[in-house]
Amino acid sequence: MSNTYKSAGVDKEEGYKTVDKIKTAVAETHNKNVLKNLGSFGAFYELGKYNNPVLVSGTDGVGTKLKIALDTKKYDSIGIDCFAMCANDILCHGAKPLFFLDYIACGKLDADVAAEIVLGMVNACKDNECALVGGETAEMPGMYQPGDYDVAGFCVGIVEKEDIIDGSKIKVGDQIIALPSSGFHSNGFSLVRKIFPDFNEEFEGKPIHETLLVPTKLYYQDVFKIIKDVEVAGIAHITGGGIIENIPRIIPENLSAQIEISKIKIPSIMLECEKRGNIERMEMFGTFNMGVGMVVVVDPSNVSSVLNLIPDAYEIGTITENSEKIVLIK
Known part of the structure; x- marks a missing residue:
């Protein structure tokens, strides 16, 4: 043969x-x-x-x-x-x-x-x-x-x-606005699978895999709605490494993103992951998006315009002078 x-x-x-x-x-x-x-x-x-x-x-x-x-x-x-x-x-x-x-x-x-x-x-x-x-x-x-x-x-x-938006126009006093995520998106799943090994267990009334598999949010419509009407100084996609690693990528030298983490709306599945895995909060913020899929940095005069354009967006921080590119304020 x-x-x-x-x-x-x-x-x-x-x-x-x-x-x-x-x-x-x-x-x-x-x-x-x-x-x-x-x-x-x-x-x-x-x-x-x-x-x-x-x-x-x-x-x-x-x-x-x-x-x-x-x-x-x-x-x-x-x-x-x-x-x-x-x-x-x-x-x-x-x-x-x-x-x-x-x-x-x-x-x-x-x-x-x-x-x-x-x-x-x-x-x-x-x-x-x-x-x-x-x-x-x-x-x-x-x-x-x-x-x-x-x-x-x-x-x-x-x-x-x-x-081109590259963060170079970011200045002291600019405001940081969060665009919510749809869940874990596509990052941190080696840890997620360790915490939730049974994908069919029930979570909030349905198999947990339905929550874990919610697709990554598409931000094209929101972002272009914003940049059409508002001058944007910086945009960061919050992927692996969370806000701790991704926001600094757009921050110029000697400036800092001061993030008020108490303002961040953390999804219930991430709180469950944190609790069940006995994971420290800062480890969570350095691994997952924690409910923030993207951030936009704008002049304070443009904040209300962005919030009107994107109803579920909200403020989470300010740009200040500092040698550390990101500071999380509890």
Whole structure:
């Protein structure tokens, strides 16, 4: 009997099935800038009219949150997570997401699972007015066990050079406003899974995996609503490392973000995680977003405008002079 690719564990037909299940939905994310029929080895995107455009890119994955999805066979939110972790990063510089590509690796491809993951990406792309222009599905028996998947993505956005937001305009007296998270987003799940090993246990009237798998919030609509009307000095996406590690990334030298942690609205699932795991509060703030998915820094005169534009946003701190880039005030 001769050897074939299928006998080695790779089923090309399953890959074709995946494409059939997603191609119509993916095409719905395309706009006039996506050029078709120019070649099958790369995606073509026409920028259009800009004066001095700067491309901003970001790449990320879902991390071990994926383990919960795989164990509970709930895949619909994972694609959203993958897109959001990439797109939310480039939003911090005022960049509009243009296009997105994904990478899915697995031990044995299941077309239904892969399609469900990609369709989550499609929905997220639509929310961000972003085109899903390509991807790769790699079936790698021997590297991954059957049923295992890994998911990563890559997003490219654009901003006029004069409109780049990088924190350099942050000054003493500016106010720090929190945009709430939807939960843990996609960070800290190695610890989360240790604290909550039974994904089917009940929490607040439903299986806890439903709370843990709530997808990462997409901030495109909120951020662009703000920067359209308000001059923003800095934006930070609160990912791994929490506010302790992420806010300092946008703070200029000799300035400090003074954060009043008593003002932060911590989700009940994070309080449960803290209590059950006997985790110190500062460890929580250095690991999870603690309910703050993104912060924007604006002049005090613009605070009311931001709060009117984003009803669930709220103030959590002030910029002061200090050699420490962040100080948490209890």
